[in-house]
Amino acid sequence: MALRKCKSAVGLILIFSLMKLGLGDQFEPNQIHLALSRNPNELMVVWNTNGSIEGLVQWEKISDPQSRFQSVAISHAFVEHSSSKLQQYVHEAYMTDLDPAEAYKYRVGSKLVWSEWIECQPTAASNSTDWSPRLAVFGDLGLVNAQSIPRLLQDTKRGIYDAVLHVGDFAYDMYENSGRTGDLFMDMIAPIASRVPYMTCPGNHENKDNFFQYRNRFRMPSKNPKDLFYTFNLGPARFISLSTEVYYFVFNYGIVDIVAQWRWLDATLKAAMADRENHPWIIVFGHRPMYCSNLDHDDCKNHETLTRVGLPFFHWYGLEKLLYKYGVDLAIWAHEHSYERLWPVFDRKVYNGTTDPKDPYHNPQATVHVTSGSAGCRERTDLFENPEPWSAFRNSDYGYARLSPVNKTHLLWEQISDDQDGKVIDSIWIKKDKPEGFVETNEVLEVSSFE
Known part of the structure; x- marks a missing residue:
């Protein structure tokens, strides 16, 4: 138990240090957008970051803040074809088991940095x-x-x-x-x-x-x-x-x-x-x-x-x-x-x-x-x-x-x-x-x- 607490503390210190150095900026989510998925009661959310990191999405019912869920994104590098070869990373994640009659809020990001909470009504995901x-x-x-x-x-x-x-x-x-x-x-x-x-x-x-x-x-x-x-x-x-x-x-x-x-x-x-x-x-x-x-x-x-x-x-x-x-x-x-x-x-x-x-x-x-x-x-x-x-x-x-x-x-x-x-x-x-x-x-x- 002591070792686990020690690892958690080290992780928090590392995250805090990266943020102070400004390295968290490259992982800040941008270009956030939704799309329908191929499954009912589900929405796809896509966003970009400048750095490579494991992407996460969290969502919860506005009426029930204790109902928080999380899923891990599929990510790939997106390298611009021009001579600059600018590179960013596209993250694609799915919010599942949504109730179309409920209002939700969600955020995307990583363990380093999150977007603001965004409200959405997943009516379009209804079957x-x-x-x-x-x-x-x-x-x-x-x-x-x-x-x-x-x-x-x-x-x-x-x-x-x-x-x-x-x-x-x-x-x-x-x-x-x-x-x-x-x-x-x-x-x-x-x-x-x-x-x-x-x-x-x-x-x-x-x-x-x-x-x-x-x-x-x-x-x-x-x-x-x-x-x-x-x-x-x-x-x-x-x-x-x-x-x-x-x-x-x-x-x-x-x-x-x-x-x-x-x-x-x-x-x-x-x-x-x-x-x-x-x-x-x-x-x-x-x-x-x-x-x-x-x-x-x-x-x-x-x-x-x-x-x-x-x-x-x-x-x-x-x-x-x-x-x-x-x-x-x-x-x-x-x-x-x-x-x-x-x-x-x-x-x-x-x-x-x-x-x-x-x-x-x-x-x-x-x-x-x-x-x-x-x-x-x-x-x-x-x-x-x-x-x-x-x-x-x-x-x-x-x-x-x-x-x-x-x-x-x-x-x-x-x-x-x-x-x-x-x-x-x-x-x-x-x-x-x-x-x-x-x-x-x-x-x-x-x-x-x-x-």
């Missing part, structure tokens, strides 16, 4: 389908001109979101300044991302070195950590995250990722269709849209958008036919620094709901596409040219969206203008009477792949 998730949705958020951040943080502190979808393009760009731009960006979003799961997909601004910065900074619930696609459930909705970028950097990184993602998406959507009684809403999100009417030369202006119809000439591995075949209800995009909502559309044709001509989103017969990419970045916002027949609403204000699959028959989508002091500038209800796909799909489709 129940009988609740109404509320999400903030946006893309194209930079370190400079991040106009929407103050209002998003205010919303988050008010507890109106259960999760965030960041639909590609981060920091502009995370690799710049030897990765310090990425560090500053991650610290900028941490007050939001440390409170609610911050779910992501890669954009074109993450492509450098085969998405090296993105892969190291964001850990999503994919089966393989190297994959840029994954799925998760929230309430009555199945969410599917894709990389549209594999279609645009094929000459850099090859066709393997396109094929792997397409096969996975086909199987995942097939499983989602079979599970529609539990999760009737199927929502896909990725960075580059299939359709847009902006005043620029982006691929979404073309009749044969790569993500929509597939690889040039052969039309292999296109995504739109898969979305239509399996009745994807909502497709969320960014990339264009503006907001655009479409009528239900497939193959550039409008398929409004059949119940009431004045209610086009009641039992729509094709996927509803929305683009919300004006959260704020150094490239400012984009303008529009003459609208296409499938374009229903457009706006170039800075802002972001709110999404709520309210129940198994009603889904609410809203666009918020930050320029207009948080005004809701667009709002639609997507409604469907039965948990099924589109009526005509089996008659018109032959999905194309090389296989």
Whole structure:
């Protein structure tokens, strides 16, 4: 017993000495953010340190401070690819057996230094389908001109979101300044991302070195950590995250990722269709849209958008036919620094709901596409040219969206203008009477792949 006390005293003296020397600073947690895990009632928490140390997370119910739990992080070195070779360490830990109805607080760190306690409500970790998730949705958020951040943080502190979808393009760009731009960006979003799961997909601004910065900074619930696609459930909705970028950097990184993602998406959507009684809403999100009417030369202006119809000439591995075949209800995009909502559309044709001509989103017969990419970045916002027949609403204000699959028959989508002091500038209800796909799909489709 005396020896054990002596060892404890020596350990405390060593820790105190390291802190006095300032060596504890290199172990101070930063860039803290949450994500959903692949298991219900569980949240993943990720943070960085400048030095190598065993990472720990502690959490407890706010209503019961005696209920403290702890788990050890999985850690890996993250060495910047620039000539500076700056090195930091990424720690990934899991808070398990969470009660979604309880409020928690948690902290991350090590035996040397801890973060402040952070409060979170793990509603998004619920395995129940009988609740109404509320999400903030946006893309194209930079370190400079991040106009929407103050209002998003205010919303988050008010507890109106259960999760965030960041639909590609981060920091502009995370690799710049030897990765310090990425560090500053991650610290900028941490007050939001440390409170609610911050779910992501890669954009074109993450492509450098085969998405090296993105892969190291964001850990999503994919089966393989190297994959840029994954799925998760929230309430009555199945969410599917894709990389549209594999279609645009094929000459850099090859066709393997396109094929792997397409096969996975086909199987995942097939499983989602079979599970529609539990999760009737199927929502896909990725960075580059299939359709847009902006005043620029982006691929979404073309009749044969790569993500929509597939690889040039052969039309292999296109995504739109898969979305239509399996009745994807909502497709969320960014990339264009503006907001655009479409009528239900497939193959550039409008398929409004059949119940009431004045209610086009009641039992729509094709996927509803929305683009919300004006959260704020150094490239400012984009303008529009003459609208296409499938374009229903457009706006170039800075802002972001709110999404709520309210129940198994009603889904609410809203666009918020930050320029207009948080005004809701667009709002639609997507409604469907039965948990099924589109009526005509089996008659018109032959999905194309090389296989």
